[in-house]
Amino acid sequence: MTLTRRQFGALATGAALMAGSRSSFAQGAPIKIGAVNPYSGAMAQYGDEVTRCYELAAEWANAQGGLLGRQVQIVRGNATSAQEGIGAVEQLVGRDKVDILAGTYVTAISNAASESALNYGKLYWETNALARDLTDRGLPNFVRTGPSSNEFASRAVEGAIKVVGAKLNKQPKDLKVWIEHEDSAYGTSIALEQQRLFKAAGVTVGIGSHSAKAIDVTDSILRAKNFAPDVWISTAYVVDTNLLLRAARDQGFKPAAMMSCGVGDTKETLEAIGKDYLDGILLVSYPRPDVSEKYGPGAGVFLRLYRDKLGRDPVAPQGMNAFVGMKILFEAIKAAGSVEFEKVIKAAAAMDKPLGAYETGYGVKFDDKMQNTRALPVVAQWQGGAVKAVYPTEAASEGVSVINVPRA
Amino acid sequence: MAEFLNIVAIGLLLGGIYSLVSVGLNLIFGVIRIVNFAQGEFVMLGMYGAFAAQVAMGMDPYIAPVVVAPALFALGCVVYWILLRPLQGEPMMQVFATFGLLMVLENVVLALTRGVSLSVNSAAAQISMSLGPVQMPLARILVLVAATVVAGALGWWLRVTLPGKAIRAVAQDRKAARLMGINVERMYMVSFGVGAALAGLAGCLLAPLYSMSPQIGMNFIMPAFAVVVLGGLGSVAGAYVGGFIVGLTEALAGFYLDPALKHAVLFLVFIAVLIIRPAGLFGVAGAEEVGLREQS
Structure with missing residues (x-):
C-alpha cells in the first residue's frame, strides 16, 4: 500500500496532535501523595482519621486550583506494622507512582517507612507520629510538622x-x-x-x-x-x-x-x-477544632469542612493536626515549585511563620533536624x-x- | 497495717478474676488434655457478648450470662467437633489449632470493631465499698463471689452428677470409659463447651471492669496459664486457689516492690513451686503427661 501526499499529511497531523495531547495530559497529571497509615487492625480508627484529613486538605487545595497547576491526589497505603510500612512504600512508589509520602499515626511505622522512602529518593512528610527519635535521626528526606513527644x-x-x-x-x-x-x-x-x-x-x-x-x-x-x-x-x-x-x-x-x-x-x-x-x-x-479563632484561625472552617464531608464531628484531635501538616506541605511544594524532596525540604527549611498562622495555632520554623519548633499541643x-x-x-x-x- | 490489709484485699479480688478465668481452662485441660490458647478469646467474646446484649436488649452485664454462656457453650461444642475432634491423637496439632483459632477470633473482632475500644455500663460497677481502710469495688466483689460459686458448683457437678462422673471417668482413662459405655466424644465436646461457657460467664462479669479490645483475651491468658500450672493441671480446686496465689503475689509485689516487676516476681514463685511440687499444689503427679501418651 502506498500513501498519497495528502494521506501522509493527515497521518502526520494526527500523530502530532496525539503527541501534543499526551504531553498536555502529563502536565496535568495529579500530584500523588501516598498516605502511609494503619487502615485495618487495632489502630485503624486513628489511621483512617489522619488520612481522611489529608484528603480533606487535598480537596481544599484542589478547590483553590491545585498545586503547580496540578490537582492533588491522596493514595492510601495500609501499614499496621513497621514491616508493612516498608511494603506500603514499595507499593505506593512502584505501583501507584506517588510523588511524596506522608504519614503516620504510629512511630514504628514512620521509622521504617521513611527509611524505605529515602531508598526511592522520596520525601517523607510526617504529620502525626510522636517520638522525638524520628527527627533526631537526621534523615535527609524527613520532615515533621506536628509536635514531638x-x-x-x-x-x-x-x-x-x-x-x-x-x-x-x-x-x-x-x-x-x-x-x-x-x-x-x-x-x-x-x-x-x-x-x-x-x-x-x-x-x-x-x-x-x-x-x-x-x-x-x-x-x-x-x-x-x-x-x-x-x-x-x-x-x-x-x-x-x-x-x-x-x-x-x-x-x-x-x-x-x-x-x-x-x-x-x-x-x-x-x-x-x-x-x-x-x-x-x-x-x-493536639489542638482541637474548639480552640478560639484568635489562637487557631480557620479552626471553625476546618470543622465545617469536616462536617460537610463526613456528616459528623471529628473522631479525634489527630485529624486537624494532619490537615494542618498537609497544608504546610502544600505551601512548601508551591515555594519549591517542585515535588523533588531536596527542593521541598529546602523550601520548608526557609519557611518562617509565626504561632497562630494555622487552624491548630501552629506556626512554622523548622530546626536543623526538620522538626517544626512552632507546633505545640x-x-x-x-x-x-x-x-x-x-x-x-x-x-x-x-x-x-x-x-x-x-x-x- | 491498714495499707497491708488494703493490698491483701486487692490481691484477693484480683485472685477472684484469675480464678474465674482459669476454671474453664483447667477443666478443658483436665479432661481433653488440650492447652487451649483460645480460652482468653472466649473470655473476650463473652465481654463483647455482654456489650451486644446491652446494646440490643438493654441487658445489664450481670444478667447477660443468661444469653452469652449458652451461646459460648454452643460455640465451644462446634469448635471441638469441627476443629479439635479430627486432630485427636495429635496433641501438638490440637495446641496449634487452638492458637490458630485465637488468631481468627481476635482478627474477626478487630475487623468488626476496627479497633475501637468499647465499654458496658452497670450501676453496680460504679459502687466502691469501704471496710475500714479497705476499699473494694462492688464489681470485683461480685467476680470473687462468682468465682467461688462456679468453682464449688463445678466441683459438685463433677463429683455428684452422672455427666460429671462420666467426664471424670473419661479424664482418668479414655479406653476404660469407652468400655463402660460412655460416649467419649460427646463428653469431650461437652467439656469443651462447658469450658467455653465458663469463659463466656467470666467475660460478662469482667466487662464492666475493662474497656474491651480484641486483644484483651491475651492479657488474661498468660496469668491464667500460671494459675493452672501453680494450682495443678486439671484440678478445679487448684485453679481456684492458684488464682488467689497469683493475685496476691502480683498485688504485693506491685505495691511493695514495683508494678513493673510484679510479673517477674510471679514467675519466680511459679518456677519455685514447680521445682518443689512439679504437679502443682493440687495436681496429681503425672497428670500433665497423660495428654502426651497415646490413648485409644
Whole structure:
C-alpha cells in the first residue's frame, strides 16, 4: 500500500496532535501523595482519621486550583506494622507512582517507612507520629510538622505548674507531682522528659510505671496515693488509661488535679468512665477544632469542612493536626515549585511563620533536624462530657476557663 | 497495717478474676488434655457478648450470662467437633489449632470493631465499698463471689452428677470409659463447651471492669496459664486457689516492690513451686503427661 501526499499529511497531523495531547495530559497529571497509615487492625480508627484529613486538605487545595497547576491526589497505603510500612512504600512508589509520602499515626511505622522512602529518593512528610527519635535521626528526606513527644511532655509540665499551680496558689517548689506511665518506649520517653523538666523547675516528683497489658493497676494507683501528689499525670494507651481512672475512682484517689497526656480525650474514655468523674480532668492534646479563632484561625472552617464531608464531628484531635501538616506541605511544594524532596525540604527549611498562622495555632520554623519548633499541643479539660481547650489561655474559647481544680 | 490489709484485699479480688478465668481452662485441660490458647478469646467474646446484649436488649452485664454462656457453650461444642475432634491423637496439632483459632477470633473482632475500644455500663460497677481502710469495688466483689460459686458448683457437678462422673471417668482413662459405655466424644465436646461457657460467664462479669479490645483475651491468658500450672493441671480446686496465689503475689509485689516487676516476681514463685511440687499444689503427679501418651 502506498500513501498519497495528502494521506501522509493527515497521518502526520494526527500523530502530532496525539503527541501534543499526551504531553498536555502529563502536565496535568495529579500530584500523588501516598498516605502511609494503619487502615485495618487495632489502630485503624486513628489511621483512617489522619488520612481522611489529608484528603480533606487535598480537596481544599484542589478547590483553590491545585498545586503547580496540578490537582492533588491522596493514595492510601495500609501499614499496621513497621514491616508493612516498608511494603506500603514499595507499593505506593512502584505501583501507584506517588510523588511524596506522608504519614503516620504510629512511630514504628514512620521509622521504617521513611527509611524505605529515602531508598526511592522520596520525601517523607510526617504529620502525626510522636517520638522525638524520628527527627533526631537526621534523615535527609524527613520532615515533621506536628509536635514531638518532647512538646507533649513540656506542655504537661507547663500545665501542671502554670494551670494547676496557679489554681492551688502554689509555687513549683511547693508542688508534688506523680508521673505514671506505661512501660514501653512511648510512655517512658515522655515520662522521663517530664521528670527532667519538673526537677529543673524545683517540683517534687514521684514516678511509677505499669504494663499497658496489666489486668489490674490498683497497685500503681495506691503507690501514687501514698505519695499524696497535688497533680497526677499519666501517659498511657486508651485501655490502661481507662483502667487507671477506674482504679483511682474505686480507691478514692483524689489529687487536686489529674492529667492524661496524649490519650483520654475521646469517646472511648467518656463511655468507660462517665462524664461526672471525668469532669475537670486535664488533657494534653493536639489542638482541637474548639480552640478560639484568635489562637487557631480557620479552626471553625476546618470543622465545617469536616462536617460537610463526613456528616459528623471529628473522631479525634489527630485529624486537624494532619490537615494542618498537609497544608504546610502544600505551601512548601508551591515555594519549591517542585515535588523533588531536596527542593521541598529546602523550601520548608526557609519557611518562617509565626504561632497562630494555622487552624491548630501552629506556626512554622523548622530546626536543623526538620522538626517544626512552632507546633505545640494544648492543655484541654473534660467539661460536662466535652473536651475544651483551656491553656494557653488564648486557645480557650470565649467563656471557657479551668473548672474543678482542686477536684471536688 | 491498714495499707497491708488494703493490698491483701486487692490481691484477693484480683485472685477472684484469675480464678474465674482459669476454671474453664483447667477443666478443658483436665479432661481433653488440650492447652487451649483460645480460652482468653472466649473470655473476650463473652465481654463483647455482654456489650451486644446491652446494646440490643438493654441487658445489664450481670444478667447477660443468661444469653452469652449458652451461646459460648454452643460455640465451644462446634469448635471441638469441627476443629479439635479430627486432630485427636495429635496433641501438638490440637495446641496449634487452638492458637490458630485465637488468631481468627481476635482478627474477626478487630475487623468488626476496627479497633475501637468499647465499654458496658452497670450501676453496680460504679459502687466502691469501704471496710475500714479497705476499699473494694462492688464489681470485683461480685467476680470473687462468682468465682467461688462456679468453682464449688463445678466441683459438685463433677463429683455428684452422672455427666460429671462420666467426664471424670473419661479424664482418668479414655479406653476404660469407652468400655463402660460412655460416649467419649460427646463428653469431650461437652467439656469443651462447658469450658467455653465458663469463659463466656467470666467475660460478662469482667466487662464492666475493662474497656474491651480484641486483644484483651491475651492479657488474661498468660496469668491464667500460671494459675493452672501453680494450682495443678486439671484440678478445679487448684485453679481456684492458684488464682488467689497469683493475685496476691502480683498485688504485693506491685505495691511493695514495683508494678513493673510484679510479673517477674510471679514467675519466680511459679518456677519455685514447680521445682518443689512439679504437679502443682493440687495436681496429681503425672497428670500433665497423660495428654502426651497415646490413648485409644
